[in-house]
Amino acid sequence: MIRLEGVKKAFGSQQVLDDVNFHVPAGHSLVIMGPSGSGKSVILKHIIGLLQADAGRVLVMDKDVGTLDRDGLAQLRRRMGYLFQHSALINWLSVFDNLALPLRETTNMSHAEIRERVMHVLELVQMTAAEAKLPAEISGGMQKRVGLARALVTEPNIILYDEPEAGLDPEMSSSVSHTMRRLKEEHGMTSVTVTHSVSCALTVADTLAVFEHGHFLISGPPTEVLNSDLPRVREFLGAQLD
Ligand SMILES: Nc1ncnc2c1ncn2[C@@H]1O[C@H](COP(=O)(O)OP(=O)(O)OP(=O)(O)O)[C@@H](O)[C@H]1O
């Protein structure tokens, strides 16, 4: 479903991705952990085509993202949800309108159908009470949950989560992790998640990978990775558990 082959990306003299390879089959959940600034968000941006690889290929649903034209990319993006690291809501639109916008723009759904879909995803993240509020009128954690609802509203086949737990209290963070897991189990969602939370990783990962210095140090079933005896992996994950 998602495949990266020998992907390289540099910004100036900084080689951020240096031979990145992975495959996420349909219905599978890959979780990426790694130090701040290592390039995790850059990986997600390659999958959604916001950044272009210098070398290698990014394949999503059998399409080579790097060679798609604008229409092809737009079509592919409609099947992918993206929870941005910073919720990226449009600040002059209400919560309801932020979620309705992609449906108004890309579907022929009626007002009633849109209303039903929007309220359904708001319910998933326990935010129905905020439908009429502007983003500035709700807390950062609430904006994050609305961002998640927006990523889900078009019923994508793939979802990319960039730090879904950031800015949430532990209870809400755990509730979001469980929503992510339910989406996978009940809807067969394919996903790539970037997180700094070991408990989020343990809740949602089929495969856990640790990324540093341009490539993956290790990747495998979460319990195996957490019990790895590679010194750098132990050191990094140990610090996350403190
Ligand atoms: N568009 C860009 N132009 C130039 N440099 C960039 C760009 N995007 C990212 N970078 C650089 O690439 C590196 C990796 O950034 P990235 O946002 O992927 O880090 P990250 O692993 O997601 O970190 P964090 O955990 O803090 O979110 C950083 O040094 C960043 O400054």
Ligand SMILES: [Mg+2]
């Ligand atoms: Mg990031």
